[in-house]
Amino acid sequence: MLAAIAWRNLWRNKLRSAVIITAIAIGIIGTVVTDGFMSGMTDQRVNAAIANEVSNIQIHNPAFLLNEEIKYTIPQAQKTGNTIRKNQDVKAVSLRLKCQAMASSAIAGAGVTVYGIRPDDEKQVSALHEHIIKGNYLSGKQRFSAIIGQKLAKKLDLGMDDKVIVTLADTTGTITSGAFQIVGIFKTSNDMFDESHVFILKSDMAKLMGFSSASSNEIAILLNNNHSTRSVVRELNKTFKKEIAAHQIVIQSWDQILPILKSLVEIMDYFSYLFLLIILVALAFAIINTMLMAVMERTREIGILMALGLSKRKIFSLIVLETVFLSITGALVGILISISIVYHYSIYGFDLSFVAAGGLNSIGYSSTIFFRVSNNFYLATAIMVILIAVLSSISPALKALKLQPAKAIREDI
Template identity: 35%
Template sequence: MLFSIAWRNLWRHRTRSLAIIASVALGVWAGAFIVSLYYGMGNERVRIAIEEEVSHLQIHHPKFREDFEAVWNFKLDRLNDALQRTPGVKAWSLRTTAQGMLANAAGSNGVQINGVNPAAEITTRNFDHFIIAGVFFDPEKKNQVLVGKKLANKMKLAPGAKIVLTFLDAEQNIQSGAFRICGIYETSNAPLDERNVYVGQTELNELLGMQGCGTEAAILMHGENEIAGALAFLQKELPDLEVESWRTISPETDLIMSSLDISSFIIIVIIVLALAFGIINTMLMAVLERTREIGMLMSIGMTKIRLFGMVVLETVLLTMIGCPIGFGFAWTLNEWLSKSGIDLSVIAGNLMKDFGYGAIIYPDLPGFKVSQIVLTVFVTALLASVFPAWKALSLNPVEAIKR
């Protein structure tokens, strides 16, 4: 009957109870939506990091990451051989990189010059899809270069324009070469687009004087689960080189993913705190309105623990109604948006790309987060009911009955 009383008490003030149920539902929905958006953005960042930037694994000379200079090169033949035998590998691209300067009549800009095999770049990261003007390397032509949209805008570059790339060769001598822009590309990471230019690997190697060599291998796996095995295999096969996963190469991306749990939990806590004040306020009103009734219940023999339980039960019931409604709404919205995505380019313009995110975010609500939100809301509701319940217990039955 305690349940029955608690349940019926909820509907004494229908509008008020519905308002608090709505706020619980809204709180749960808001928490779930923000978390799903957060995870969606995290997933998008990881996808971009792997598919457009670093791939799953990279191989370098151990000293390469100190200054990214071409002097830290290695023979490509043995890499091809090792990669063919590595389990779980989907595609790879062997590159030569050099730090240098891009110059034209308008000025100059520091760039990383990436010598690539066009076919390999297509298989590892669909690079041809990033071309927004011109073409993705014309096989009939030599000394072609691809420049990023941001750099092209900055230096007023267009397909067909001539530029000069200057850099240090493997012997630390200054070399330069004239290249013609064949295409302008745009990835989801504008800062990288401004920094990287792409030329044919053979041509760059000739200028660097290191034919048959490279400085980087980018490896795309069939899935995230294949990384650990391939990493161990390659480390064993190539002990003189450094094999690293995207988590090491792009630590900021890994940091985003590892901070998702904490930051989303903080967001949930902020939302449920606001919710808690709503619950406390409502339940306190409900208790104070029933002062005389509570005095009567204490007079006729209702123990404090039962009285406490009744107030807590009322709060729990409100929460138990609001929670599923909020989650139902959140789940439905998530189902829809996880497929259609949220196009933030309308409100954020190119801002998302400046931070390495795609313009379209696909919300993702992991199952463990759902249970975390449910648990947090439930515990908050329980804690929020303690003060009103304590207020009820502290009533003097004689005084309460007089009111």
């Protein structure tokens, strides 16, 4: 009956309850949708980074990681690659040569990372071939060809079929260079990537550097599912226990390769929770205020309940229940609406180009964001709302307890 009284009390002043419920709902929709947007943005960045840039897992010679000195290749890379391909979670493996170099045209130069790849393998691992906006992806047939990012092409004032000069230090430290014909230009959602990467054939690169074409200093691994990254790393660490112990190879997951990306995900999460907290504090004020008034305007009624023999504990619970019901109703409305908004944008995407398409690309994001909210965040929101409701009800409930029945009954309404 206490619950019934509390619930019905809510609807005595419909406008007032509606105002508070709306406020709670707006607060929740605001935080959840913001979280959906931010998670969507980071997801997109992470997925693009995995698809186009780093893959799920990479293997290097540990000495290579220190300074990316090309002489530190992976011993028996072919064999290692074949062993990895046997893992059922692995979708594809690509063996690469990677080198810091200078790319230049007749008029300008820029520091870049040059990758030597085998097109057939690389296409399995990286989605870069889907981002070619001019020309074609590398093919094994055409020797001394290259693909470069749009931003780099612009910087060097190079177009299709122009030649880009790649200058690098070979295994002996001698500076050497080669001319490569541009057969394709790519554009990903990350300008910084597009500005600093050149892809050529692995055989050409090996020749330029003075390696046999079998040598590799990077093995990139794409998995069937991003979530299995951790477990596959664990398995591979077991498989290559001997090599790892001998400091021949080191296995890294994408978040170890791009720790910035990992912290980005964590920071975004942290901001979502911070924002939720700020909104809830603001809500708490509205709730406390409303409930205090609800108590004050019912002084006489509460006095009568006390006279009738309702214990203090019960009076207290009555106010708490009322607050909690109010908040839960608001939370339910808010969460239901949030779910539908997030669902909508998770399917159709949210187009941000009206704000700043260029700006988003320049910091590595595409301008269409697909929202995602984790179940954890929904759960946290729900729990925090109830918690805040209970906390907010304490002051009004104490106020109710302080009423003296004899006086409260006589209070003018």
